[in-house]
Structures are given as structure tokens and as C-alpha cells.
Amino acid sequence: MISPIRRLLGRNRQAPCEPPPGIRINVPQSVMRALRSATTPRRGVGEPLAFLRARYASEDTTDVLVGIGAIQFAQEAYVAGDAGANFDTGWTVGIANAEIRSNTGLLLVHSHGGRGQPAFSHIDRTTNAEVMLPFSIGISCAPYGALVLSDDDASAVVAVDRRLVAARVVAVADWNSQGNAHA
Numbered sequence: 001m002i003s004p005i006r007r008l009l010g011r012n013r014q015a016p017c018e019p020p021p022g023i024r025i026n027v028p029q030s031v032m033r034a035l036r037s038a039t040t041p042r043r044g045v046g047e048p049l050a051f052l053r054a055r056y057a058s059e060d061t062t063d064v065l066v067g068i069g070a071i072q073f074a075q076e077a078y079v080a081g082d083a084g085a086n087f088d089t090g091w092t093v094g095i096a097n098a099e100i101r102s103n104t105g106l107l108l109v110h111s112h113g114g115r116g117q118p119a120f121s122h123i124d125r126t127t128n129a130e131v132m133l134p135f136s137i138g139i140s141c142a143p144y145g146a147l148v149l150s151d152d153d154a155s156a157v158v159a160v161d162r163r164l165v166a167a168r169v170v171a172v173a174d175w176n177s178q179g180n181a182h183a
Contacts (some may be wrong), residue, residue, distance in 0.1 A: 023167035027067035038072035039111040047085035105142030
């Protein structure tokens with residue numbers, strides 16, 4: 001019923017000054033490079049993991065996240081298992097508890113390699129729902145979710161209202177101490 005009325009009134013489009021719907025994650029290029037380096041397969045770790053340290057852009061904005069750093073998983077965080085990347089959830093809880101003291105949340109990051117927009121596998125989606133989503137329960141001051149990388153793109157989900165929703169990942173220029181952007 002509303003759509004025909006909007007068409008009649010000419011309000012079928014968003015105003016040009018409104019941001020696109022959804023969640024955006026701005027990741028400085030230096031942080032994106034650190035994430036790609038941390039998740040590149042190496043001897044002894046076939047599918048390495050990292051955390052993207054993230055904060056909300058402001059106290060009033062929960063639809064824009066800012067990546068502020070990368071944490072490579074320590075060797076002792078990996079455990080034996082059937083999946084490509086098996087990790088000790090106790091280790092991740094310890095990292096999350098340390099980060100929340102500064103209102104910093106975490107996105108679990110790994111790489112599928114290749115080119116183009118990567119997609120979360122079934123195992124990834126299960127891990128995201130069973131490990132990362134529960135971190136967000138009762139915590140509104142920091143974002144949680146997951147990010148999967150290809151060699152030239154990324155996909156992400158972020159916890160919102162006890163569910164994971166897709167988020168757009170944007171690699172942004174780094175800022176120097178004088179407030180100027182540089183690549």
C-alpha cells in the first residue's frame with residue numbers, strides 16, 4: 001500500500017544526501033595490509049586467523065565501524081580439529097575481554113584467496129553464529145562479527161540485534177599525524 005503512494009508522491013527514491021542503507025566498515029589500507037599478511041597461509045598454519053580490532057565511528061553511530069588494528073592469532077590459539085582453522089575459544093574470549101576495556105570489538109578474519117567478492121562457507125557461517133555472535137550479547141559499546149578476504153576484496157557480517165547482518169567493507173586511505181590522507 002505504501003509503495004503506490006510513494007510513487008504518486010515521487011518519493012520512490014532515497015534522497016541523494018542519505019547514506020546507503022546497511023552497515024559500512026572503514027578499514028585503513030595499512031590495517032587491510034596487516035590483515036592480509038596475518039591471514040596468508042604459512043608453515044604449520046594452513047588457514048591462519050586474525051582479528052580486526054574495530055570501534056563504532058561515534059557514540060551515536062552504529063552503522064559505521066572503523067578498523068583500528070589487526071591481531072594475528074598466536075600459535076597457541078590453534079587446536080587440532082576437522083576444519084581448516086580450529087582455534088581455542090578460551091583464547092579468543094581472553095582477547096575479547098582485554099579489548100572491551102577500551103570499547104573495542106573484534107571481527108574474526110580469514111582469507112579464501114582468489115579474486116573477487118569472497119563468500120563465507122558453511123563452516124564459516126556456523127563459526128560466526130556460534131562464536132562471534134555471542135560476544136555481542138549484552139555489549140552495545142563495541143562491534144563483533146567476521147570478515148573473509150580474497151586477494152582483492154572482502155565480505156563481512158556484523159552482529160546486530162542478536163543476528164548477523166551483511167556489512168560493506170571499504171578500504172580507506174591512512175591518515176598521518178597532520179590529518180592528511182595518504183595511500
